[in-house]
Amino acid sequence: MMCSVILLSACGIISGPQDHRQIEFTEKPSPHGENKFPNWPEPPLVIEKTVSKAITAGQGSGKAIDHKAHQTAAGVSGADKVLVTFPGLHKEIKFKWKAALSESDGLENYDNSIARNLAAYQIQKLFLDPEDYVIPTSMAFCIPSQHYSQFLGLKATPQLAGSDCVLGNASVWMLDVQLPEVVFEEQHFLTDPNYAYFLSNLNIVAYLVEHRDGRSGNILASKDHSRPQLFFIDNDTTFGTNPYNPFARNWNIIRVPALRKETIDRLRQVKRKDLDFLGVVAQLDKGSDNVFRNVVPGKNRGAKKPVRISKNSVQFGLTKEQLSDVWMRLKQLIKKVDSGEIPVF
Numbered sequence: 519m520m521c522s523v524i525l526l527s528a529c530g531i532i533s534g535p536q537d538h539r540q541i542e543f544t545e546k547p548s549p550h551g552e553n554k555f556p557n558w559p560e561p562p563l564v565i566e567k568t569v570s571k572a573i574t575a576g577q578g579s580g581k582a583i584d585h586k587a588h589q590t591a592a593g594v595s596g597a598d599k600v601l602v603t604f605p606g607l608h609k610e611i612k613f614k615w616k617a618a619l620s621e622s623d624g625l626e627n628y629d630n631s632i633a634r635n636l637a638a639y640q641i642q643k644l645f646l647d648p649e650d651y652v653i654p655t656s657m658a659f660c661i662p663s664q665h666y667s668q669f670l671g672l673k674a675t676p677q678l679a680g681s682d683c684v685l686g687n688a689s690v691w692m693l694d695v696q697l698p699e700v701v702f703e704e705q706h707f708l709t710d711p712n713y714a715y716f717l718s719n720l721n722i723v724a725y726l727v728e729h730r731d732g733r734s735g736n737i738l739a740s741k742d743h744s745r746p747q748l749f750f751i752d753n754d755t756t757f758g759t760n761p762y763n764p765f766a767r768n769w770n771i772i773r774v775p776a777l778r779k780e781t782i783d784r785l786r787q788v789k790r791k792d793l794d795f796l797g798v799v800a801q802l803d804k805g806s807d808n809v810f811r812n813v814v815p816g817k818n819r820g821a822k823k824p825v826r827i828s829k830n831s832v833q834f835g836l837t838k839e840q841l842s843d844v845w846m847r848l849k850q851l852i853k854k855v856d857s858g859e860i861p862v863f
Contacts, residue, residue, distance in 0.1 A: 569655075628755065697738065711863070779863060
């Protein structure tokens with residue numbers, strides 16, 4: 519067997535027909551110290567569980583920065599930055615809030631989608647540990663109109679007929695992050711195992727969700743250069759969305775020289791039925807006070823549409839076609855690894 523040496527501290531090994539090329543760093547990636555979540559206000563699953571419980575119970579109050587909601591940085595269409603306090607978290611957490619479109623517009627368009635944002639957050643759970651998530655916790659909920667005006671200082675315009683709340687998507691605002699000058703630098707990737715670790719995670723998630731808006735404002739990097747974790751903060755243009763941004767360096771293809779073997783091995787364990795939960799990523803039912811609140815998702819009420827609206831309920835999820843596309847991309851990725859087209863480390 520021949521071992522071809524790939525310079526920059528890596529050795530490419532081609533073995534039997536069922537094996538794949540492997541890049542071996544002189545040091546193994548070890549990106550996590552004592553604090554596994556330095557860029558999160560709380561661990562993502564803690565936020566998810568606590569906020570879900572509070573929203574379902576109708577608790578939690580939002581209040582704005584300096585008594586009003588601030589527009590986020592340029593490039594994030596229609597989003598506001600708000601502080602929200604939830605019982606159980608014992609702190610104020612900053613969220614990026616984006617109100618849904620009107621019911622007459624189907625609640626979404628190519629640049630504003632609750633279903634796609636939630637599905638992008640959820641899919642990473644199949645193959646990444648929480649400390650490795652590249653998409654911030656994203657949740658849908660409907661804020662009572664009175665709270666929306668009183669606490670957020672925003673005009674309350676309920677989108678759903680007969681409701682008294684404003685529907686939207688909230689994504690956790692990450693801490694100690696910045697816009698990276700350069701997202702991908704190949705020399706850095708091949709010599710820094712921690713950088714390779716995090717960038718591989720980003721690329722795999724973006725590839726599976728077919729992320730097509732890679733403009734610089736949508737990717738954030740940790741300020742800690744010894745732990746260069748990366749995050750995608752806007753995930754509307756995913757899962758085959760058209761139109762998309764053709765001028766950005768998009769990540770719907772594999773751009774990195776190699777992928778994490780551990781992640782690929784976990785993807786091998788995913789079955790087609792494991793993707794079905796993405797068909798219903800959120801459901802909100804209307805209460806007696808005309809406020810829609812999160813409930814445990816029920817049966818998929820329309821696999822051909824991402825938003826399913828009825829008189830007293832609204833449901834979000836990927837379509838059957840989108841799920842099939844995710845499955846196809848997953849299988850193609852593994853095939854490329856097994857053929858040696860994409861090395862692993």
